[in-house]
Amino acid sequence: MTSAMGYGKQGQAQNLKLPFAFKAAALALIFLATVRVAAAQTPPGAAPQAGQRGKDVMWMATADALIARMLDLAAVKASDYVIDLGSGDGVVVIAAARRGARAHGIEYDRALYELSKREAAAAGVAARASFAQGDIFEADLSAASVITAYLSESVNLRLRPKLLALRPGTRVVTNSFGFGDWKVDDAASAISLKGLLAPFIDHPKDHCFLVCNAYLWIVPAQVEGRWRVGGGVLELRQSYQMVSGSLTQGGKSVALAKGRLRGEALSFTVGDTEYSGRVGPARIEGTARRGGVSTTWYATLER
Ligand SMILES: C[S@@+](CC[C@H](N)C(=O)[O-])C[C@H]1O[C@@H](n2cnc3c(N)ncnc32)[C@H](O)[C@@H]1O
Incomplete structure (x- = not known):
């Protein structure tokens, strides 16, 4: 998955034969429009749209069947503290909290963050589910016993040093994407027939077509x-x-x-x-x- 950030050509206006003030105004408008698009987030109260842009990756929810496999792979239990990186509408955090774990989501998009808090309250797990609006690269992850993520290979690679510095034994489980040459410790897959219906569903939250994959890594101790x-x-x-x-x-x-x-x-x-x-x-x-x-x-x- 890649973010939609960065597509589109900018700066074409300087070739037009127009007065400087006009050109400056046009450039300013283009700049403002670009900043607005780049900063586009879920409007407050609106339902998120699968594929809508996010800071480093777009939003797309993990399919329910795969969330169960991910939490099974990481053997999530009541004593765990699960942190979901880029928590979207909170589905993974809520599922972990339903298993009795304390779970925390970090989400950059303010409206998604607000939505996830409402969803956790509606699911009756607000006491065990917390959320923060912020950037996963700046967040303190040191309290986690389990990290979950549905991001992208390139974002995972940027996160890798931060994850390898966590307590040895911390379980890292992802939807779909790996960490380059860090070999997986375990893997599982889920069948989602719902994904097949995605083209016919108005706003499908996930696009897990038939087979969805989850991967597990366990942060190793340093022995070299x-x-x-x-x-x-x-x-x-x-x-x-x-x-x-x-x-x-x-x-x-x-x-x-x-x-x-x-x-x-x-x-x-x-x-x-x-x-x-x-x-x-x-x-x-x-x-x-x-x-x-x-x-x-x-x-x-x-x-
Ligand atoms: C593919 S969605 C996954 C949502 C949720 N974890 C799930 O599995 O259903 C990725 C989420 O990461 C968020 N995101 C992207 N870059 C981020 C960043 N740097 N810090 C925090 N959240 C980010 C996006 O807004 C989006 O909600």
């Missing part, structure tokens, strides 16, 4: 570095949740296999030993299993 383990050295390299490296003990170095992070949970194998552990600040603690025998292990960060 050199760790001291027993008498040896564990060298870890990291690309998002994918971990590689080597374990060197007694002068012998063996490459890690199947290295993976799921939030703070680290797992990898070295030869026929399976390591699992929890990554804390400068320390990893866990269990090593070999031939049905488990032992504990820990590592401390050298640098």
Whole structure:
């Protein structure tokens, strides 16, 4: 999905053979009209229109069937704090609040923001659903345990550093769009027959045609570095949740296999030993299993 922002040619008036004052007035009018169009938002009280422009992406609601899949993927429960980025008319926030979670929506369009508050009150979840009118790039997301988003690939890429800096284990779930080379941790899809009827519905809120996709990422802990383990050295390299490296003990170095992070949970194998552990600040603690025998292990960060 791309925003409608930025289309249309401007500045043609300067080629006309007209007096300067006239040209200036024409340019001013064009400028004002452009600013007005660029700032166009839902008029207060009016029903939003699918495809209407938004700050960075247009408005389109997530199909109900997909909202359920997204919240299932993120395993949303009552103890969660869900933040929907670009919350539109509030459907995702309301659905999360209906599951007992506290949920918060950030929406730039003031009329959509006002509408979402009314919808949450009408749904009887206003106590657990809150909304803020503002820009997702300026919002503090640090309290979230779950982030939901239906934006665009390019907006997701701009958001990626902010999301990767969230608490390890924070679940990020999107409708349709990914985060470039950050591989998904899980995915689900929903069938929406309603989408097929979209051409015949006056103001369809979503255009999920038949199959709609949801994706999940879990913010990984930072493990890259050199760790001291027993008498040896564990060298870890990291690309998002994918971990590689080597374990060197007694002068012998063996490459890690199947290295993976799921939030703070680290797992990898070295030869026929399976390591699992929890990554804390400068320390990893866990269990090593070999031939049905488990032992504990820990590592401390050298640098
Ligand atoms: C595709 S809609 C998704 C709405 C809702 N999350 C859902 O899934 O039904 C994207 C929403 O993001 C809003 N938006 C776009 N850029 C934004 C920004 N920088 N900050 C806050 N909201 C933004 C748009 O106004 C629109 O309502």
